Amino acid sequence: MFAILRGIQLRAHRPSQLASFHSGHLLIRLSSSAANNATNKDLGDAPQEVPFSKTKDYRRAHNKAYYQKHREALLLRQKDPSKKEAQRLARQEWRRNNKEALNAKEQVWRSENAARVKGYNQQYYQRHKEAIYAHSRKYRLDNPEVTRQYRRQYYLQNSEAIRQNQRQYRLQNAEAMAAQRRARYLESPERIRKAAAREERRALRAAEQDERQRMRDARKDERQRMRDARKDERQRMRDARKDERQRMRDARKDERQRMRDAKKDERERRLEEQRKNADLRRRLREERASIDKERVIRLAEKELSSKKRIHLLRQLARQKRLESSNSSRRL
Numbered sequence: 513m514f515a516i517l518r519g520i521q522l523r524a525h526r527p528s529q530l531a532s533f534h535s536g537h538l539l540i541r542l543s544s545s546a547a548n549n550a551t552n553k554d555l556g557d558a559p560q561e562v563p564f565s566k567t568k569d570y571r572r573a574h575n576k577a578y579y580q581k582h583r584e585a586l587l588l589r590q591k592d593p594s595k596k597e598a599q600r601l602a603r604q605e606w607r608r609n610n611k612e613a614l615n616a617k618e619q620v621w622r623s624e625n626a627a628r629v630k631g632y633n634q635q636y637y638q639r640h641k642e643a644i645y646a647h648s649r650k651y652r653l654d655n656p657e658v659t660r661q662y663r664r665q666y667y668l669q670n671s672e673a674i675r676q677n678q679r680q681y682r683l684q685n686a687e688a689m690a691a692q693r694r695a696r697y698l699e700s701p702e703r704i705r706k707a708a709a710r711e712e713r714r715a716l717r718a719a720e721q722d723e724r725q726r727m728r729d730a731r732k733d734e735r736q737r738m739r740d741a742r743k744d745e746r747q748r749m750r751d752a753r754k755d756e757r758q759r760m761r762d763a764r765k766d767e768r769q770r771m772r773d774a775k776k777d778e779r780e781r782r783l784e785e786q787r788k789n790a791d792l793r794r795r796l797r798e799e800r801a802s803i804d805k806e807r808v809i810r811l812a813e814k815e816l817s818s819k820k821r822i823h824l825l826r827q828l829a830r831q832k833r834l835e836s837s838n839s840s841r842r843l
Contacts, residue, residue: 808827
């Protein structure tokens, strides 16, 4: 039979054992039983020389005669520390050597005496409740990880039964539990202190909330200021880009106008040069023509032959036609 009390395992052992504590477990060892006597025969006539458990079984079977005969020796040995330590070591050695047999024997006895073990455990728990609670609290403080593992293991093994028991208990004792909670709340000496602490925490939370709100507002204002600054910067950059584009357009326009004026001046200069060249060529032609005319006239005057005279006249007429055609072409 097992039971978990606030992180401590409550365990019922075979009747031949005594009650003791060890790390992680509270072992409840019950009183005498005849079940152990059947497996411990041929104990011998010197119980003080055999292991402790067999000696105990022998004493249990021959209690009156043995204790009457060895009462003084038993009392003296009970008070001897060296004997106690030797007995303890002998018990430990015997239990290590007979662990499996003891466990099997324990299981058989517990299965045959479940109700009895439960009653013993309940009686022991009621008698030693405060000590169990004190040991439970000390053990949980000293071994938090082991306690957590035991709780987890016990809960996994008995989760459904635990939930069913909790539901049943809450249903059966709902009003009493509510009344107890209310009474504890009203009668608790720490209620005012807790209320003051709650009020202080509430004031601290309100102050923290106000501080957080102030910081949120400050961050909001800072974000708005940064947004406005970025907006102004973007507008300034847009205006600068717009002015730059307008300046570049004006520069391109001025450059185009300058190029147009330069081309116009170049055309006018070329036309003027062409006119000058044409006038120069015309003057040259006129000079050559006048020279040729004078030469023809002189030749015509010199030539006496009529044929030559006719030929010269024809050349003169052709020259006049060329001059008239050139003058008309210039116009």
